[in-house]
Amino acid sequence: MQIYRFDTPTLAGLRRHEAPIPRPQRGELLLRVRAVALNYRDLALLEGGLLQPRLKGAVPTSDAAAEVVEVGEEVDDFTPGERVIGLFHPRWLGGPKRRERAIGSYGYDRDGWLAEYKVVPREAVVRLPAELSDEQGATLPCAAVTAWNAVSGVGPGQTVLTLGSGGVSVFALQYAKAMGARVIATTSSAAKAERLRALGADAVINYREVPAWAEQVKALTAGQGVERVVEVGGPATIGQSLQAVAFHGEVVLVGFLGEAGAPLDYFELMGAGASLRSTNVGDRPMLEACVQATASAGIAPVIDRVFAFDEARAAFEHLASGRHFGKVVVRVGA
Known part of the structure; x- marks a missing residue:
């Protein structure tokens, strides 16, 4: 079979x-x-910054959809031909x-999984419903579950702030709208703003045109701020997120798109009156719930x-170019 490895870390x-x-x-299961x-x-x-791989020359990627080809001894819950997706953890x-x-x-x-x-x-796998294609299913284990985790519990009358148009942010927009929440999104271009609106964003802020976007978020929420921030930017955006969140709201720390940014001030954090929660994707039941919700809601x-x-x-x-909107997928099988 063919596999990919990073022979050098580039x-x-x-x-x-x-x-x-x-x-x-x-x-065990043998998967195609x-x-x-x-x-x-x-x-x-x-x-090689904050994330230092422990396995050198590894086969990359954490998310995939696959078909069961063969089952090992004592496997009675999967059969050849079924489609599955893998757990991130x-x-x-x-x-x-x-x-x-x-x-x-x-x-x-x-x-x-790049093999x-x-x-x-x-x-370590869950079934992929017929409503979702292989390519769609492959996007779920990390980005979708993280977004599902991040917006869990929001609903009508609440506002969610998403940052950018990467996989987690787009999924968070889709799930938050399905839950009845209002969504404010940020982006870097007019073209991406239109696509975010088409997905249901109630307001979109171009952060290149409005660098102090937290002020506009407050203006769009009658000065109150948002109940939930899906924070994907890291050090570069956390300061603005703390200004944009409502008192007793929540900033969900998802990841980082860079390590540069102003140091976080303790009194700014305390004064925000909000809670911070760090996500780590999710467990198997959360993946199952996310997959079922995605399929049943027609997302x-x-x-x-x-x-x-x-x-x-x-x-x-x-x-790496950052030009993408949503997820980038590699089709492995014919």
């Missing part, structure tokens, strides 16, 4: 290799990978968030572009 170092097709052991979705995390692991099957349950994440300390075949424990994951398997490096380069 985009140019992503190369194809031949490898034997693995065989499933007791309790159909589609893989990329995340900013995949690039951050290459840059294959060991976090439920229960509270604990550090040890994040061990063994794909592309970090075990090989990821034609993969063997995984049967507990179509937004895919910017689908690349062929032999165009995998170009897919990473497209993600």
Whole structure:
């Protein structure tokens, strides 16, 4: 079979290799990978900043949709031909968030999904409903579950602020609207603003034209601020997010699109009167709930572009360019 590995920690170092097709052991599934979705995390692991991969030369990517080809001994809950998607945290099957349950994440300390075949424990996948294509299903394990986690509990009469038009932010917009909430989004271009409005955003702020966008968020909420901020920017945006959130609202820390930014002032944090919550994607029940909600509500994951398997490096380069809107996907199977 064909797999990709980062022979060197650069985009140019992503190369194809031949490898034997693995065989499933007791309790395992042999999967034919159909589609893989990329995340900013995949690039951050290459840059070697806050995320330092423990496995050198790993097969990248954490998110995929696949078809069951063969089952190992004592597997009676999956059959060949079924479609599945993998858990972002294959060991976090439920229960509270604990550090040890994040061990063994794909592309970090075990090989990821950018391969034609993969063997995984049967507990590490969930079924993909017929309403969702392979490409759509591949986008769900990280970005969709993170967004689902981030906006959980919001509803009519509340306002959610999303930042940008990456995978998590677009999913958060879609889920928040499905829950009946109002959504204010930020973006960098008029073209992306139109697409965000088409997805249901009630107001869009161009942060290049309005650098102090928190003031406009307050103006759009009668001076109160938003009940929930889905914070994906990190150090560069957290200060504005704290100004935009309502007193007793919540800023959900999802990730970082850069490490540069002004130091966070303790009294600014305290004065915001809001709570901060750090997400770590989610567990298996959360993935199942997210998948079911996506299918039953008719939410179509937004895919910017689908690349062929032999165009995998170009897919990473497209993600790195920041020109994408929604998710970037690599089609693995025919």
